[in-house]
Amino acid sequence: MTGILLVSHSKQLAQGLEKLLHSLSGEDVFVESVGGVGSLGVDATMVMEGLNQLTDMGSTEILVFGDLGSAILSAENAKDLMPVSARVHVVDAPFVEGAVAAAMSLSTGGGAEEAMAAAEEAYQIRKR
Amino acid sequence: MNAEQFMRWWICFGQEVHAHLDDLNELDRAIGDGDHGTNMDRGLSKVRELWSLPKTPVENLLELSKTTGMTLLSTVGGASGALWGSAMVQASQKLPVQGTCTTETQIAWLDAIVASMENRGKARIGDKTMIDVLRVGVDILIKGDPPSFSERLNTVASSAREWSEATRSLIAKRGRAAYLGERSQGHVDPGSFSAALWWECLNRAMGE
Numbered sequence: 001m002t003g004i005l006l007v008s009h010s011k012q013l014a015q016g017l018e019k020l021l022h023s024l025s026g027e028d029v030f031v032e033s034v035g036g037v038g039s040l041g042v043d044a045t046m047v048m049e050g051l052n053q054l055t056d057m058g059s060t061e062i063l064v065f066g067d068l069g070s071a072i073l074s075a076e077n078a079k080d081l082m083p084v085s086a087r088v089h090v091v092d093a094p095f096v097e098g099a100v101a102a103a104m105s106l107s108t109g110g111g112a113e114e115a116m117a118a119a120e121e122a123y124q125i126r127k128r
Numbered sequence: 129m130n131a132e133q134f135m136r137w138w139i140c141f142g143q144e145v146h147a148h149l150d151d152l153n154e155l156d157r158a159i160g161d162g163d164h165g166t167n168m169d170r171g172l173s174k175v176r177e178l179w180s181l182p183k184t185p186v187e188n189l190l191e192l193s194k195t196t197g198m199t200l201l202s203t204v205g206g207a208s209g210a211l212w213g214s215a216m217v218q219a220s221q222k223l224p225v226q227g228t229c230t231t232e233t234q235i236a237w238l239d240a241i242v243a244s245m246e247n248r249g250k251a252r253i254g255d256k257t258m259i260d261v262l263r264v265g266v267d268i269l270i271k272g273d274p275p276s277f278s279e280r281l282n283t284v285a286s287s288a289r290e291w292s293e294a295t296r297s298l299i300a301k302r303g304r305a306a307y308l309g310e311r312s313q314g315h316v317d318p319g320s321f322s323a324a325l326w327w328e329c330l331n332r333a334m335g336e
Contacts, residue, residue: 036205040161041163041167041205041206042205042206043201043202043203043204043205043206043209043210044201044202044209044210044213044214045201045202068304069207069302069303069304070205070206070207070210070304073207073210073211073214073248073249074209074210076210076214076248077201077210077213077214077248080214080218081198081201081214081217081218
């Protein structure tokens with residue numbers, strides 16, 4: 001099972017996106033959100049906690065989405081320096097659109113690779 | 129370099145960051161989120177705490193570099209925490225577990241620290257980041273001219289603030305300041321300034 005980890009400088013922002021993903025693609029997709037509470041920001045430890053929650057739920061692959069550059073740096077650090085049992089992919093995609101594309105792909109039977117491709121593709125889809 | 133010099137260096141770095149807390153935050157307010165000084169200060173004071181606990185003195189350089197990195201990773205936050213933290217952890221493999229390290233090893237380790245930051249942050253010289261101070265410094269140490277390491281380190285330490293000042297005219301290519309494009313011109317990069325303090329402290333610690 002593939003899980004989605006949302007990493008934001010603001011936990012509220014990540015949680016809001018988590019709700020959106022569940023409303024668009026159903027409750028079956030594993031989504032976790034981590035981020036700053038009170039003081040905004042993100043670090044590798046937060047990411048690691050999110051990864052652990054998803055592996056505990058049974059995720060064997062995890063797609064990680066970040067809001068700004070340092071969320072991605074923290075995710076890469078967690079991936080390299082704090083290993084978990086799942087395969088972790090740090091995805092280069094827009095935070096909202098990418099995560100939505102991945103969740104919809106997963107909820108319709110897509111695997112991790114397919115969901116990741118859908119997320120990266122989201123950069124190309126213009127809004128107007 | 130021995131363990132005592134390593135610790136003196138990082139304690140000095142923490143003290144200097146603390147002394148320049150407002151300057152660093154001020155620089156970051158102009159082109160970032162205004163917390164570079166506060167973040168680095170929080171992490172470096174945790175590093176100091178680590179060594180002040182009543183336990184056997186740390187003499188393992190590899191372990192010192194690694195624990196410094198892990199502490200920064202979980203306490204600094206933001207891009208600086210991620211870059212400094214992972215660099216210190218990854219480069220630690222270059223250091224010996226026992227005794228002092230040779231000048232050659234020290235230089236290879238410093239190079240590995242900066243290379244790790246370059247890989248992770250995808251920044252190069254001229255991007256208006258800490259790399260503008262760190263890479264230029266390491267390259268002087270690597271080149272071996274003048275032959276005396278302490279002379280080269282002196283040069284690096286005494287030029288580091290000028291290199292940081294030189295980021296003022298650059299347009300940011302990496303990090304949040306990059307969103308400002310040309311409007312990032314006219315401001316010194318805060319990460320380059322803390323990097324200059326790091327070089328100054330290394331020079332001081334090695335000289336004592």
